[in-house]
Amino acid sequence: MYTELAAVAMIIGGMTVAKAATNVTKADFGRTKEGTPVQIYTLANSKGMEARIMTYGGIVVSLKAPDRNGAMADVVLGFDSLKAYEENNSPYFGALIGRYGNRIGHARFALDGKEYTLEKNNGENTLHGGSHGFNTKVWTARQLPDGGLELTYVSPDGEEGFPGKLTLVVVYRLTEANALEIGYTATTDNPTVVNPTNHSYFNLKGAGNGDILGHLVTIHASRFTPVDVGLIPTGELRAVKGTPFDFTTPHAVGARIGQKDEQMQFGTGYDHNWVLDASGGKLALAARVEEPETGRVLEVLTTEPGVQFYTGNFLDGTLVGKGGKLYAQRNGLCLETQHFPDSPNKPKFPATTLRPGQKFQSQTVYRFSTAPAAKK
Numbered sequence: 294m295y296t297e298l299a300a301v302a303m304i305i306g307g308m309t310v311a312k313a314a315t316n317v318t319k320a321d322f323g324r325t326k327e328g329t330p331v332q333i334y335t336l337a338n339s340k341g342m343e344a345r346i347m348t349y350g351g352i353v354v355s356l357k358a359p360d361r362n363g364a365m366a367d368v369v370l371g372f373d374s375l376k377a378y379e380e381n382n383s384p385y386f387g388a389l390i391g392r393y394g395n396r397i398g399h400a401r402f403a404l405d406g407k408e409y410t411l412e413k414n415n416g417e418n419t420l421h422g423g424s425h426g427f428n429t430k431v432w433t434a435r436q437l438p439d440g441g442l443e444l445t446y447v448s449p450d451g452e453e454g455f456p457g458k459l460t461l462v463v464v465y466r467l468t469e470a471n472a473l474e475i476g477y478t479a480t481t482d483n484p485t486v487v488n489p490t491n492h493s494y495f496n497l498k499g500a501g502n503g504d505i506l507g508h509l510v511t512i513h514a515s516r517f518t519p520v521d522v523g524l525i526p527t528g529e530l531r532a533v534k535g536t537p538f539d540f541t542t543p544h545a546v547g548a549r550i551g552q553k554d555e556q557m558q559f560g561t562g563y564d565h566n567w568v569l570d571a572s573g574g575k576l577a578l579a580a581r582v583e584e585p586e587t588g589r590v591l592e593v594l595t596t597e598p599g600v601q602f603y604t605g606n607f608l609d610g611t612l613v614g615k616g617g618k619l620y621a622q623r624n625g626l627c628l629e630t631q632h633f634p635d636s637p638n639k640p641k642f643p644a645t646t647l648r649p650g651q652k653f654q655s656q657t658v659y660r661f662s663t664a665p666a667a668k669k
């Protein structure tokens with residue numbers, strides 16, 4: 294294990310000012326079933342915030358953020374050991390998702406007139422790139438001089454049924470502004486589709502400290518993509534106004550989740566893609582989550598056009614998480630920034646096609662702060 298202090302200096306008016314000082318440490322985190330060694334990197338800023346990310350799945354294993362009194366808590370769900378991530382059939386806790394985030398309907402799509410058949414790993418459909426998605430791969434890591442952690446995965450042509458050899462480079466950075474930034478860059482040698490995301494489950498009270506039903510959520514989206522019973526978008530962009538999907542103003546997750554609504558029933562809660570109002574490819578605020586008891590606030594910024602808001606509906610209390618805590622239904626929420634599900638089969642959705650010579654680039658920021666207690 295070694296430590297490296299990466300400090301970026303900025304010169305302002307002849308004075309040198311330290312802009313960012315990310316302390317990066319690296320340690321072994323065991324070996325996969327196949328015997329591949331896995332490392333875990335700890336990114337820490339001078340405010341006490343800390344992100345631990347491992348090379349298996351590019352998984353954010355833990356993320357410590359302060360509450361309004363400065364007390365730190367690990368705000369993402371996960372496991373203590375690599376073995377648990379491999380064997381517990383992890384519901385993608387903290388993982389990098391690829392080649393295609395969320396679902397592709399009927400596990401097939403056509404590109405340039407050619408049909409591609411994928412794995413049906415979610416009913417009739419493909420979920421998160423198939424059962425051997427990027428979340429199960431050991432990524433190649435490199436520490437960047439500015440304190441960033443670069444992870445690279447090269448997906449061979451035909452892997453999980455997708456055409457083209459795809460190279461995905463993801464850079465994680467922890468900033469002095471208490472933000473975990475994730476940058477994605479993808480290139481291919483043949484036409485393909487790509488839709489990467491990160492699948493962290495947040496609980497701003499701390500992982501394992503109960504449900505997220507009291508978290509106040511705002512999503513800057515006036516439309517969402519309704520789904521069929523298999524959670525495949527119908528193709529419609531539906532206004533959220535007048536529905537339990539309207540988070541244009543803050544609402545507690547639990548306030549409307551039990552309503553008799555067909556979409557809510559299909560999702561067993563929230564498990565839908567919101568169409569972000571600011572989807573111009575510029576980094577913009579997509580969502581905000583505030584936890585009233587601790588005051589922790591998470592803001593999600595992205596260049597992506599959509600966000601999958603998923604309320605941990607499939608967690609059932611059987612998974613033993615970090616520190617031996619059990620994760621029950623709705624104990625975590627995901628805000629997976631992405632292109633819309635099933636875009637390869639929905640010509641009217643923003644395209645997810647990537648061709649040789651093109652570069653897919655996107656950025657997502659998970660920024661933490663605190664809010665004062667509400668006056669009683």
Ligand code: GLA
Nearest residue numbers: 384385395564601603607627
């Ligand atoms: C995504 C999906 C959900 C669920 C989770 C993982 O968020 O939309 O339906 O499959 O991943 O459990």
